[in-house]
Amino acid sequence: MNAANAPLPGWVTFFLMPLLNLGTALLISGFVIWMIGQNPFEALSVLLNGALGSGMGIGFTLFYATNFIFTGLSVAMAYHAGLFNIGSEGQAYVGGLGCALVALALDQYVPWYVTMPFAILGAAIFGAAWAFIPAWLQAKRGSHIVITTIMFNFIGAALMVYLLVHVLKPAGAMSPETRGFAAGGQLPNLDWLMAMFGSRLGPAPLNVSFIIGLVMCFAVWFLIWRTKFGYSVRALGMSKTAATYAGIPYARTVIITMLMSGGLAGMMALNVVMGSADRLQVEFVGGAGFVGIAVSLMGRNHPLGILMAAILFGILYQGGAQLSFMMPQITRDMIVMIQGLVILFAGALEFLYRPALVRIFSRRQSLAEA
Amino acid sequence: MGLILPFEERENNILGYQQLPKYGRNGVLDRQAILDDAREKIEKYDIRPPNPTLKTANFSGGNQQKIVVAREIERDPDILLVGQPTRGVDIGAIEFIHRRIIDMRDSGKAVLLVSVELDEIRALADRILVMFAGENVGEAKPDADEQQLGLMMAGIAS
């Protein structure tokens, strides 16, 4: 057996390898920080402290993590069917429209818990709708889904800007955004969650969406590993020919999976649009869809892994914001770069250390056997 | 190939039959039933190692073949269409698979065996149809002269 597919203990694949990859990305980031004349260790401590050092920091971290949970699940869902959905960004963006329309329609008449189920549906349906055309093109016309979903990110962005500037913007307003939602369109913060740990959330926008995200983690896990549909999806993802043999309908499975993937991405909008900004704004997704790709890969497409990877990226986001505040030399762009490096090493170069680890562990195994 | 190598043995054990109610109702998989079913076939067909949660890729070629044969024969179909059922399979397993195919015949099922192994065909078949260049060139008895069969296979005799 060669090094490429020699088995490794589970904890090495799921914990040690991602950790080593992350470490490499941080090492290089540290080098860049040192290059521009700053102290990387100080930066790291500011970052961690900003993200985890206070109730407010944790609140922000989990708020960002919520975005990545949804987009990560979205990417993973499609991935299990062998589809690479890099359109989560656009699907989340358009999902925001569905969410906002519900909120705009209901916010003045009903309390938030009545609005929320409809908003979830609205966001999911709009997100799914935006995934439908690429899914249909892949299933029926054989168009490469990677390419069509990229195209749809841009088409979606143009559409949303048009709607916000020409249709949804209240008359007389300057910035391209909808009016602010009344209380019925605002999701409550999770102050009580922080209070349980004897801390305070402060102004952090951590809201009910986080709990919905956790529920969706469980739902996706159950769907993929415990249902017949999930079985079909995984079979299709691993071997198209075997799936055909097993009577799994290709087009239908692809389209349904992509609708679910788009729906999950769309639900991300809930967290930002109704949970924090309380209005629909231009570019509110801010790259979370792309981070979802990394989150999904790093989490090995498993909801538990996705949850952990999402929190990690949440730490990077929040810690990075704090970093740019405390050490002005390190701007927010540094976080964009670190993010890129983490995606590179944890995603594209995920097996960088595999051959070395295989050597170490197979030697150890043969020693143990001898 | 009727197998998905990254799947666990028990998952391949229901491939193609995943929608049957005995493997779960309302779209949810009945994991206990699937596991029991896999154990049963592993024992009956002597699939090694006898581990239904092992990844299929980690079974030997012969045992992978046995997983497929077990799944399809235990379905008790009325017609069995098998192509090269023993390719890459070890001697002991070949014998076992052959016996199962004969059992199927004995219980009155129609078996259509396609193979390039002349010995296998002569051992199993009741009637042999010889193909050449995409056409049926003739029929022979399993005890027919090997040279005669060979000529038919070359398209010379009929």
Add this chain to the structure above:
Amino acid sequence: MHTVDIIVGMLGSTIRLSIPLIFTALAGLFSERSGIFDIGLEGKMLASAFASAVVAYYTGSPWLGLLGGIGVSIIFSLVHGYASITARGNQIVSGVALNFVAAGLTVVLGNAWFRQGGRTPQLANSARFTEIEFPGADAAREMGFFGKFYAEVISGQNILVYLAFITVPIVWWVVYKTRFGLRLRAVGENPGAVDTAGISVIWLRYRAIIIAGFLCGFSGTYLAIAQSASFINNMSAGKGYIALAALIFAKWKPIPVMFACLLFGFLDAFSNFMQGKSMPLVGEVPVQFFQALPYILTCVLLAGFIGTARPPKAGGIPYTKER
């Protein structure tokens, strides 16, 4: 304004807006034809724009700036190559990652070196690629449509514009008329066959990737030190993706790539021109529609409604030598 002025002006800006697309799409052509998806075109463009601006600022030479742009672009290419060829990682993820790295790193370094919020200092004209005036252009300007066309479209462009149009036939020649081109096309369709013929798939793909980096260096340089006079945050602004769309729209063929880029460049120029104006019959068309049009056209093409676009068969799949 006269109609002639409008048409000539539009053609001129179409050309200017197409140039970065042409270089980038041709870069993508080499990469994708060899079987390596390149979402990272955008990042390479941005990184090379930054590098060329910085080098041109310190040396005062646009040519050294170009060299710097190409060098950095090739480095990005090699990282992408290492991830997708040697480490057999996911090519899409690697491309996405490099786009993030480029977007972040350029501003971080720019800010640290020049303290202008990520911008690089304004370049003197001597450190830029400036317009080249052809003989007789001034006189021709007054001589009707063709004269004006000569003066403002053919003449008066910078050297990189002419280079772009020279590059197109060269790329065509390399892809279709050389042994390397034949192998390049083969390796994107069936790397196994190329390997069997005793040609190194890995080295072939690395060469394709390096050429992609080389060409992307021109497009970034064009943005920073020909079209403008400094690097600005995120100045590629999605042009890498438009170029990718053009590449697909042109079905991965060099000459059609040029026309697709000109078409998309024209759409860009047209939408700039139409901003705030209304068209007969339809009224004011939102600028966003023109921005989305290249992508919509590409999707329609991919759907097989206007011909078929089939990507190289081995695209996106890391090559593993059989043992």
